[in-house]
Amino acid sequence: MNTQNILYVKSSIFGDNGVSSGIAKKLVAALAQKKDSAIVERNVSAGDIPHFSMQTIEAIGAGNATLADTLIAEVQQADVIVIAAPMYNFAIPSQLKAWFDHIARAGVTFKYTEAGAVGLLTNKKVYIATARGGLHQDKGTNLDTVYLKTMLGFLGITDVEFIYAEGVNLGEEVRVKSIAAAEQQVQAVA
Numbered sequence: 001m002n003t004q005n006i007l008y009v010k011s012s013i014f015g016d017n018g019v020s021s022g023i024a025k026k027l028v029a030a031l032a033q034k035k036d037s038a039i040v041e042r043n044v045s046a047g048d049i050p051h052f053s054m055q056t057i058e059a060i061g062a063g064n065a066t067l068a069d070t071l072i073a074e075v076q077q078a079d080v081i082v083i084a085a086p087m088y089n090f091a092i093p094s095q096l097k098a099w100f101d102h103i104a105r106a107g108v109t110f111k112y113t114e115a116g117a118v119g120l121l122t123n124k125k126v127y128i129a130t131a132r133g134g135l136h137q138d139k140g141t142n143l144d145t146v147y148l149k150t151m152l153g154f155l156g157i158t159d160v161e162f163i164y165a166e167g168v169n170l171g172e173e174v175r176v177k178s179i180a181a182a183e184q185q186v187q188a189v190a
């Protein structure tokens with residue numbers, strides 16, 4: 001039986017206690033139950049991914065092995081990517097943004113052509129588990145969703161499915177209902 005490679009990227013500053021991580025973890029487990037899977041976990045909020053910098057560009061230019069190479073290899077090898085992406089200050093966590101900065105590399109994960117940029121990360125399915133204190137879908141503040149779709153599309157990934165737990169800071173009743181709905185969606189998509 002062929003094994004699917006799942007890359008699980010978590011970015012909550014609360015680690016496994018984050019709402020987004022809780023939902024994403026259940027999704028990874030459900031996907032792995034359905035099909036034989038090799039799972040790689042990347043916690044971008046663990047503090048080992050620095051801001052993308054001139055030093056990184058110089059190291060890449062000099063042909064030195066970098067953390068960016070490792071992160072790119074993890075993405076290239078994945079058939080399915082599950083990203084736990086909470087909303088912080090109307091955006092994704094800056095640690096997750098740093099991860100995207102490291103994996104976007106011209107000639108490797110995208111290329112420029114006369115017709116424009118072309119993404120090179122094809123044939124991948126991405127699930128995003130997001131958690132938000134308030135309600136943002138269908139509003140001008142849906143900025144994290146717009147960014148994630150745009151960035152993944154730029155890299156060639158267009159099969160992207162979102163699972164939302166919204167309003168988790170709007171009181172216990174809304175929080176419980178919202179997380180339960182997201183968990184139901186996990187079972188439905190897996």
Ligand SMILES: Cc1cc2nc3c(=O)[nH]c(=O)nc-3n(C[C@H](O)[C@H](O)[C@H](O)COP(=O)(O)O)c2cc1C
Nearest residue numbers: 012018019020021086087088089090131132133134
């Ligand atoms: C630093 C920080 C910034 C936040 N900013 C927002 C925000 O802009 N909009 C919102 O709806 N909720 C915001 N929240 C609430 C989170 O989205 C909510 O707590 C969610 O559960 C975070 O996901 P996590 O538990 O997986 O970390 C913020 C929370 C934190 C800790």
